[in-house]
Amino acid sequence: MAKVKKQPRPKAETPKGFRDYFGAEVTEREQMLRVIGEVYHRYGFDPLETSAVETVEALGKFLPDVDRPNAGVFAWQEEEGDWLALRYDMTAPLARVAAQFRNDLPSPYRRFTMGPVWRNEKPGPGRFRQFYQCDADTVGSASMAADAEICAMLADTLEAVGIPRGDYIVRVNNRKVLNGVMEVAGLAGADKEAERGIVLRAIDKLDRLGEDGVRALLGAGREDASGDFTKGAGLADVQADIVMGFMAAKRDTGPATIARLSALVAGSQIGAQGVQELETISEILAAQGYGPDRIEIDPSVVRGLGYYTGPVYEAELTFEITDEKGRPRQFGSVAGGGRYDDLVKRFTGQDVPATGISIGVDRLLAALRATGRIGGKASGPVIVTVMDRERMGDYQAMAAALRQAGIRAEVYLGNPKNFGNQLKYADKRESPVAVIQGSDEAARGVVQIKDLVLGAELAESVSHEEWKSQPAQREVPVSDLVTEIRAILDRQG
Amino acid sequence: MAKVKKQPRPKAETPKGFRDYFGAEVTEREQMLRVIGEVYHRYGFDPLETSAVETVEALGKFLPDVDRPNAGVFAWQEEEGDWLALRYDMTAPLARVAAQFRNDLPSPYRRFTMGPVWRNEKPGPGRFRQFYQCDADTVGSASMAADAEICAMLADTLEAVGIPRGDYIVRVNNRKVLNGVMEVAGLAGADKEAERGIVLRAIDKLDRLGEDGVRALLGAGREDASGDFTKGAGLADVQADIVMGFMAAKRDTGPATIARLSALVAGSQIGAQGVQELETISEILAAQGYGPDRIEIDPSVVRGLGYYTGPVYEAELTFEITDEKGRPRQFGSVAGGGRYDDLVKRFTGQDVPATGISIGVDRLLAALRATGRIGGKASGPVIVTVMDRERMGDYQAMAAALRQAGIRAEVYLGNPKNFGNQLKYADKRESPVAVIQGSDEAARGVVQIKDLVLGAELAESVSHEEWKSQPAQREVPVSDLVTEIRAILDRQG
Structure with a gap:
């Protein structure tokens, strides 16, 4: 008798870039998300869980920060021809839901959501292709009270999960102020769109490149360590000074910072509007007792300025931890967000204002572990x-x-x-x-x-x-x- | 200037066969799963959350109840050539994890998991392509104590989520007893494999076809309403009587049922072993006070007998609800499971015994809603x-x-x-x-x-x-x- 050819055994391996979570890794995350959800719920936000799968058409075929269409998502074609994909964030599904259910949802619609998202990226150390996001957004309100509320909620949330007051700060900036600064620096007008784009991208890299790097990109350009050259915006020194001045506009008190920003954008209508928005947010927060020990105006918050259209926020943990090399460093950012006023326009053609925040679930968990607030006790049977x-x-x-x-x-x-x-x-x-x-x-x-x-x-x-x-x-x-x-x-x- | 051609707006639609969950739909499920998780945890089970994505190789390319290879899953090819897919249940990922981490996990390994699974099926009314599963399994124990424990845990779980004692019953049967019955009916031996397969499939359809339908399939065969003919196992009446007698073997008390089964399989070693297993489970449960008001031996439990290798269990809700047509009917099954002793064999070649249960999350939620136990109170702000x-x-x-x-x-x-x-x-x-x-x-x-x-x-x-x-x-x-x-x-x- 002929021998039956043995099939090779399948490999027992988590797919590359994916991981499994065991025991306390699961429960600690759940516990943290539960506490966050309780705070959000108390603020009037309603839970939403969209399907993990979206049509590629609804997703828009590309990630906001990836240039190549179709890149960055896990997608497949249905037998009938439709393309489906796993969601890559929580904002695209929210846009779809806000458009699809616009006649049934309350307006404004406050919603929060927590769950995995998937990115089809090259796996690397510590970079995973499935990870948790935890978002809260208010759709359909143009009021700065919505932005102030998100900031207050973020502060409450951090304290609720175990970050003491003083160990975090929520910082607020405004894209419109930057627009005003660019106007004052002579970068208004349709013919300057390319320059404004370069300025936005340069500013977004402040954390990574430092002041000198950003200044080079505002001017002639910058050569990186590998020898690659990035063309700059070609601003004159006096123009670059104005832009750099914006990021350094923070003063000792909120009113002093606002006064400084007001001076910087003198003559720009959009700039004045941005400053006014920051002032309104400050006033609303002050009326509820949220002082600069919890939430402050800080023009050096630049992350997302290229993406958002009004206020931007960032939550940073200010305590020191020891990094892999034994050096002390601040823990850094655990959440970010802002206002984006064109959420459902792709679907309906209408402008619908929205503002929201996304918590970095893994980073916040790491912070709680680093400070011994979770993960201390074994709970074996x-x-x-x-x-x-x-x-x-x-x-x-x-x-x-x-x-x-x-x-x-x-x-x-x-x-x-x-x-x-x-x-x-x-x-x-x-x-x-x-x-x-x-x-x-x-x-x-x-x-x-x-x-x-x-x-x-x-x-x-x-x-x-x-x-x-x-x-x-x-x-x-x-x-x-x-x-x-x-x-x-x-x-x- | 040529007009820029407008792109058509994308449709804001949940993909076909998928759905979104709003507000209380999210929180009520979470709350129920949390309570279930607490019971499982108290029983020593550890949470596990595997990646939603598996290699097609590890999944085994097909669903257990779908014949066509590659059918039933959402799969796509990586740029480098590997095929990935969304998990279609929680057992295949458990098998992969049990093989992959066999040197690190405790043995026996008790784990529970809850989360969405995906099925690439034709969407239909009430049939969704993404739904929740909630599983608990013990890997690496051949002891009947593991099966008894799962049954006790299931009873405790149902009471914990709000099903009062008396409104549910956990029923236990055993595949080996059926094997014994087939042996007694003269269906032992390698040359009878086809017949045994037909008998297994016929029995599995008892709920749907009724006694007469099953009996027809045990005999010459059965013509369904559409005129399609399914070939039967060709058993003589006396053989079919023995098999049908197995499903009707339930008596008033556990010991009486066991005595009846014992008589039915007289002379079969595997049958005697199955009866012994049922007896051991009964004894262990009795020692803990779980009587037939909660858990009982019932040979009419046939679902899964073709899949499992030893004890099978099913949890049924016994109270009446009113169906869509206004008729009273019993709510029916909300959980099922059993022993499968070849969990990781595909990966390692080794036999690893395992036993477990899966709760139908949506059905149990529907039961709690139908009885007014959840969903009563609005919780608007x-x-x-x-x-x-x-x-x-x-x-x-x-x-x-x-x-x-x-x-x-x-x-x-x-x-x-x-x-x-x-x-x-x-x-x-x-x-x-x-x-x-x-x-x-x-x-x-x-x-x-x-x-x-x-x-x-x-x-x-x-x-x-x-x-x-x-x-x-x-x-x-x-x-x-x-x-x-x-x-x-x-x-x-």
């Missing part, structure tokens, strides 16, 4: 070990009694033959307590309780003699099982 | 209306004060000119209370509070005269705003 295979019902009954008292507990379900394996398993599960009952103990109506946390501590610190006296293990009546274990868990804290 | 646009800060401060007291509140952010629109908005938001303060009230330090729920009731029941006296609206000092509104909310319940 109590392990009921199995000494007599035939008495499985008794062991399950013990676990059931613990669970009914709200204590996480499980019976060891591997092969019980080797008791050492059971304790190794308990160790791997980060179990706080092991329960042991052989037939001898069962006959006497008692059970052994082993405090595994204390046991590990003692193993490190005490002598062999002391260790042998087993202070981490006690015999108690079966009827005291729950009480005794609760006492140990309380002690372990 | 208190609306602070805007009478003077310039006093936005004051209105925001009122909303902030309410929120700080834990009350959901928002300021109206549309154009405030038309006050009627503000009240219409409040209505659309299902707002319980509106707050109104004009300049006159502001000067006197008071605010109008309008109980919108009471207002709506009065509008329906009272005369115009009574209505005009506006008992649903009261003037209170600004300092009493929070207290007064809380009192109204408490009254509204």
Whole structure:
């Protein structure tokens, strides 16, 4: 007989650029998102969960920050010919929903959403092709009160998840002020569109290139480390000074900053409007008690100025952490957003004002972990070990009694033959307590309780003699099982 | 100048077969899954969230219940040539993870997972191409204690989400008993594989075809309503009687059912093993107090018998609901599962026993809604209306004060000119209370509070005269705003 040709076994691998989340990685994120959702809900925002899949037509075929059409998304063609794709952010689906359900949704429509998005990018270290976004947007309000509200909500949110006041700052800037600055610098008019584009892109790179780099891009241009040359906007020094002055316009107090900006855009109508918007936001926030210790006007916030049309906001964590190289540095940005007044225009042709914020879920989680606010305590289950295979019902009954008292507990379900394996398993599960009952103990109506946390501590610190006296293990009546274990868990804290 | 050709506007449409979830649809599902997760966690199960995307190779290219390879999944090819796909269930990713991380995961590995899965099927009424699954599985334990635990956990879960004891039953059967029955009926041996396959498929259709339909398929075959003929297993009547007897083997008590099954499979080793497994599960559950009011042996549970290799379970809701046609009927199945002992074999070549359950998230949600256990109460925000646009800060401060007291509140952010629109908005938001303060009230330090729920009731029941006296609206000092509104909310319940 001919041998059946063996098919090669499939590789068990997470696809490149994707990852799996285990245990606390899942629950800690969920817990954080739940707290954020509670704050958003209290502010009148309603949850929305759109389908993960959109038509490529509705998505617009490209990411806002990717030039190539069709690039950046995972897309496939239906049998009937339609192209579908996974959403790459939460804003494109919101635009689709706001257009599709415009007759049913309240207006203004405040919504929040949290979930994965997908980017078809080259995977790299720490760069994933699926990650969480958490967005809140107000659609259909042109009022600066909507922007102020988002900033206040962001501050409340950070405090709710565990960032103390003083450890964060929400900074606000305004695209219209920059437009005014460009007007004053002589960059108004249709013929200067290319220059304005270069200025916007240059400013957006302040964090990365520093002042000198931006100034070079405002002028003749800039050669990067690899020798590549980027053409500049060709501004004269006096023009570049005005633009750079905008980013350095922050003063000690909000009113002083606003006065400085007002002076910078003197003569520009759009500039004056931008300054007025910042002033309105400040006033509304001040009336609610949000001072510059939480939210401040800061013209050096440049991220997104090229994308947004009015106010932009950024939330930064101001405490220091130690980076991979052991150097102290500020944690930095965890959320950003702003106003974009053409959300549904692609679909309906109408201008619909919108403003919103997106929280960097992974970065905020990393911040909470870095400061020890989450991830401290193991929450492994109590392990009921199995000494007599035939008495499985008794062991399950013990676990059931613990669970009914709200204590996480499980019976060891591997092969019980080797008791050492059971304790190794308990160790791997980060179990706080092991329960042991052989037939001898069962006959006497008692059970052994082993405090595994204390046991590990003692193993490190005490002598062999002391260790042998087993202070981490006690015999108690079966009827005291729950009480005794609760006492140990309380002690372990 | 040539006219620029206008691009047609994209359609704002959820892709066919997909849907969006709004407001309470999102929060009610989340709330239910959270409660389920808490029970699972207490049982020692750990959360796992795999990537939504898998390699087609790892998925195995086809759904278990779809014959055509490559059908049933959304798949696309990477630039480098690999095919990727959206997961179609939670079991295939678990198999991949169990193989990939076998050296790091505890063994046995108990895990639960909840999230969307995708099926590339023809969309139909009520059939969606993205839906939630919620699974719990124990990988690496051959012990019947693992199966008993899953059944107990399922019972606890149903009670935790709000299904009272007596309104559900977890039913348990065993594939090995059926194998034994087939052996006794003379269907053992390699040459009878085709017949056994037909018997398995026929039994799986008991719910749909009824006893007569199944009996026809066990015999010569069956012609359906459309005239299509399905060839039967060709069993003699005496053989078919044995198989049908298996499904009717349920007796009044567990021991009586087990005795009946034992008699049915007399002489078959595999059959005896299956009966023994059912007996062990019963004993373990009895030791924990789970009686037949919650979990029972029932050989008429046939769904999945073709797929699973040992015990199978199904959770059914036993209360009556009224169907679309106004007829009373039992709600039916909300969860199912069983033991499958070849989970990771495709990847590693090793047999790894596993057993698990999947809850039908949408069906269970529908059950909770049908019985009024969720979805009763609107949770719209208190609306602070805007009478003077310039006093936005004051209105925001009122909303902030309410929120700080834990009350959901928002300021109206549309154009405030038309006050009627503000009240219409409040209505659309299902707002319980509106707050109104004009300049006159502001000067006197008071605010109008309008109980919108009471207002709506009065509008329906009272005369115009009574209505005009506006008992649903009261003037209170600004300092009493929070207290007064809380009192109204408490009254509204």
